[in-house]
Amino acid sequence: MAYTVVWYDRQGIIDKVTFDAEKTAKAHAVSMFATRKGDDGVVSVEVRKDSGAVVFSHAEN
Template identity: 75%
Template sequence: MPFTVIWYGRRGIVDKVSFDAEKAAKDYAIAMFPTRKGDDGIVSVEVRKDNGAVVFSHAEN
């Protein structure tokens, strides 16, 4: 089942990245959040299943 990491900025979706495994998607989101926050102004990230269900989310002001 594909999983999508969705990066959000203050004005909406900034980027989407697809993964085949939930663990890989979640690990990527956790590892990249500090970098993307500083470089791209990311305020939150979600990992979603192919059916749209959120399996992980993280946000910071």
């Protein structure tokens, strides 16, 4: 099953990255959030299953 990390800025989706494992996708989202926030203006991130169900999310103002 694939898991997609979806990055959002204030305008909407700015990037999507696909991983094979949920644990890897979550680790990527957590470890890259601060960097993406500073570099790209990211305000939230989600990890979604193929079905579209959100399995992890994080947001900051």
